[in-house]
Amino acid sequence: MIKAGIIGGAGYTAGELLRLLINHPEVEVAFVHSTSNAGAPVSDVHEGLVGETDLTFASDYDLSACDVLFLCQGHGFSRKFWEENEMPAGLKVVDLAQDYRDESDGYVYGLPEVKRDAVKACTRLANPGCFATAIQLALLPLAAAGKLDGEVHVTGITGSTGAGVKPGSTTHFSWRNNNMSVYKAFEHQHLKEIKQTLSALQGGKEPEISFIPVRGDFARGIFVMADITTDMSIEEAVKLYKDFYADAAFTHVSDRPVDLKQVVNTNKCVISLEKHGNKLLILSAIDNLLKGASGQAVQNMNLMFGLPEKTGLALKPSAF
Structure with a gap:
């Protein structure tokens, strides 16, 4: 059994990761660390796990007790974590923050659709961002074929879970419900990793992407229109x-228009295409907490340990 440790166990991505790992046939959870919830049952925070696990949040951790470590803290935490901790020999790391998505310090950017072989061989993996995953999967074939040579217009709508578990003015139900708003127009942090991947596919030529992110009035999912x-x-x-x-294990091209409910609660990306005059419209949908975070992290873990890519990820969409 693969022994897994989790740092930062109280957030949305950690909750989804735990749901996957405790039901994974090849994994045993060694510890779930949370400073603020130490000693409390995991199911007190992640209430959907009631009856599924007796795990409690640990106040301390022993990195030598696990084979793979998932870092689920906020952006900037991972570099600080490794300044304060020594990485045991043989430990595999899956970082869900953005700290190493530039592939510094020996990390591999874990988008399996273009990095499968590198993921299989790596010990340090930077898990892609949620918007970055949906947008890259929408554009990878065009970049690989050298056809991403003009401006790309992208609008992406995300659910409120994309903002994390900590409450904020733009995640409060009374504000978010029946509401939509634009944020970080043309300046979203995921553009850096998107351009990094697409540039590599087209010989170093950086694509011109105009991206407008939108806050949706739903909890989970990302719907991209490019x-x-x-x-x-x-x-x-x-x-x-x-x-x-x-x-591709989880990315599918549909002959019918894609909708969000086809992918929510799954590790799938579903893409559909339309042609309008000289415009090609690409629609791409994912679950931001699964293919956009924890599901993709488990997919990458499977590859890193030589397991079938779909192991533990046979999930039914919440279609109704």
Whole structure:
């Protein structure tokens, strides 16, 4: 059994990660660390796990007691964590923050659709961001084919869980419900990792991406709408995407329009394409907490330990 440790166990991503790991046939959870909840049952915080685990939050941790460590704290925490802790030989690390997404310090950027072989061989993995995952999966085939040569317009709508478990003025129910708003227009932090991947696929040429993120009035999921100008026919575009994702475990190109409920509670990304005049519209949907965070982290862990990619990730969408 793979022994897993979790640092920062009280947030949304840690809760989803625990749900996956305690039901994973090859994993045993060694510890779940949380300073603020030390000694409390995990199910007191993650109430959906009532009856599924007797784990309690640990006040301390022994990194040598686990084979893989998941870092689920906020951005900036991971670098500080490794300044204060020594990494045991042989430990594999999956970092869900953005600290190492630039692939510094020996980390591999873990987007399996383009980095599968590198993920299999690595010991330090930087898990992609949620918007970054949805947008990259929408654009990877175009970049790989050298067809991402003009401005790309992207609008992405995210659920309130994307802002984390700590309450804020823009996550409060009475404000978020029946409401929408734009934030970080053209300046979202995930643009850096998006351009990093797409540039590498097209010989170092950085794509021009105009991205407008939107806060949605729902709890979870990301729905991305991207368009480019192209002379490709819809038949050519669909073939390009289906060929590119033919071997992808969780990314699927649908012949029908995608909607959010097809992916919520799954590790899937579902993509659909439309052609309007000279515009190609790419729709991409994921669950921000699963394919955009914890599900992808488990997918990467499976690859790192030589397990089938889908192990522990057979999840049914919340379609109704």
